[in-house]
Amino acid sequence: MQREVQREVQRERQQLVVSGEELWVWRQQAIQRTIDWVAETQVQPGVQGRCQGSDQSQRLRPESLLPEQQSDYQSNYQPDYLQELDWLVRSVTGLDRLALRLESFRSSPGIELTRSLSELSHLWQQRLEQRVPLQYLLGSTTWRDFSLAVKPGVLIPRPETELLIDLAQDWVAKHPMLDRDSVMQWADLGTGSGAIALGLSRSFPQAHVHGVDVSPVALGVAQHNARQLGLDEAVHFYEGEWLTPLGALKGKLDGIISNPPYIPSAEVPELQTEVALHEPHLALDGGEDGLASIRLIVSQAPQYLRAGGLLLLEMMDGQAAAVQELILSSGTYSTVQIHSDLAGVRRFASAQFAGG
Numbered sequence: 284m285q286r287e288v289q290r291e292v293q294r295e296r297q298q299l300v301v302s303g304e305e306l307w308v309w310r311q312q313a314i315q316r317t318i319d320w321v322a323e324t325q326v327q328p329g330v331q332g333r334c335q336g337s338d339q340s341q342r343l344r345p346e347s348l349l350p351e352q353q354s355d356y357q358s359n360y361q362p363d364y365l366q367e368l369d370w371l372v373r374s375v376t377g378l379d380r381l382a383l384r385l386e387s388f389r390s391s392p393g394i395e396l397t398r399s400l401s402e403l404s405h406l407w408q409q410r411l412e413q414r415v416p417l418q419y420l421l422g423s424t425t426w427r428d429f430s431l432a433v434k435p436g437v438l439i440p441r442p443e444t445e446l447l448i449d450l451a452q453d454w455v456a457k458h459p460m461l462d463r464d465s466v467m468q469w470a471d472l473g474t475g476s477g478a479i480a481l482g483l484s485r486s487f488p489q490a491h492v493h494g495v496d497v498s499p500v501a502l503g504v505a506q507h508n509a510r511q512l513g514l515d516e517a518v519h520f521y522e523g524e525w526l527t528p529l530g531a532l533k534g535k536l537d538g539i540i541s542n543p544p545y546i547p548s549a550e551v552p553e554l555q556t557e558v559a560l561h562e563p564h565l566a567l568d569g570g571e572d573g574l575a576s577i578r579l580i581v582s583q584a585p586q587y588l589r590a591g592g593l594l595l596l597e598m599m600d601g602q603a604a605a606v607q608e609l610i611l612s613s614g615t616y617s618t619v620q621i622h623s624d625l626a627g628v629r630r631f632a633s634a635q636f637a638g639g
């Protein structure tokens with residue numbers, strides 16, 4: 284019996300080491316399958332870009348638009364499947380882009396994989412036919428300088444959201460008295476995978492960070508991510524609606540950050556297929572005008588912020604004027620600023636609570 288188990292383990296190990304030639308053949312077949320699939324389904328992958336090592340992979344995005352950097356939930360977004368295929372290969376082999384582009388791996392006698400080639404074929408089929416985001420298939424994504432587990436039921440954190448952490452860092456740099464206070468208190472409302480809460484904690488190791496979400500699935504993933512990053516002592520997670528679970532922190536928060544659901548309900552089914560079919564609508568749907576959650580957070584935050592505290596929100600392209608007006612008309616904030624993301628979209632609003 285034990286020998287049978289040993290043989291099974293050995294068989295599995297053998298499957299996880301392939302020659303460069305085997306991997307090359309698998310990749311060529313997957314490229315061909317992808318091209319055929321795209322032609323059949325008439326999904327046009329990306330714009331004309333540079334060739335990556337194969338005559339067949341001619342229609343690729345420019346290098347700057349890597350799959351892990353795809354942003355937003357735009358309905359007009361078209362995935363670049365060939366680039367994603369290479370992302371899949373890279374993530375299970377540890378090979379770099381250059382090795383794939385030059386196909387230098389082909390002569391290698393043994394390449395270790397974290398998944399067998401048949402498993403990869405199955406994953407790739409799910410990516411193409413069911414339009415499942417690769418991050419869900421791989422179970423992880425990178426965000427800022429760390430890796431986060433993700434799974435269906437939890438929003439895949441987007442690259443533009445990373446800038447919220449830079450904005451918080453700038454804020455603290457401009458308010459040095461915060462740095463002297465050894466225990467800053469931050470809240471991340473709608474924490475999802477925990478990305479913002481964990482990014483804050485890595486930036487401000489002395490701070491206490493409080494992540495809130497109404498979704499138990501999201502909280503399970505956020506807690507797992509906190510443990511993986513060794514931040515489970517510094518970051519606390521709460522299940523509930525926005526600020527409601529943080530009653531004990533009324534008047535004590537130095538900053539409230541949120542990337543809330545902000546897509547108008549009618550637009551949610553029109554989002555790119557991967558998002559509309561597979562990402563949680565709870566994380567996307569911002570009510571009739573997209574501003575329902577933002578409205579609630581703007582009105583509740585003053586009870587929880589200390590005087591001079593920061594409210595920092597992410598929003599959708601086109602919402603800046605309305606969000607600015609919401610904040611100003613509440614009459615409780617002294618300054619309001621709009622900040623753009625790297626694509627020039629007016630994406631974030633920051634406001635300082637006047638106090639009182």
Ligand SMILES: C[S@@+](CC[C@H](N)C(=O)[O-])C[C@H]1O[C@@H](n2cnc3c(N)ncnc32)[C@H](O)[C@@H]1O
Binds near residue numbers: 475476479495501
């Ligand atoms: C756009 S996602 C942001 C997730 C994560 N912060 C990020 O940036 O990747 C919005 C999050 O808000 C959560 N959410 C939705 N309604 C909520 C509510 N009433 N109270 C608290 N969280 C809520 C969703 O479950 C989702 O995780």
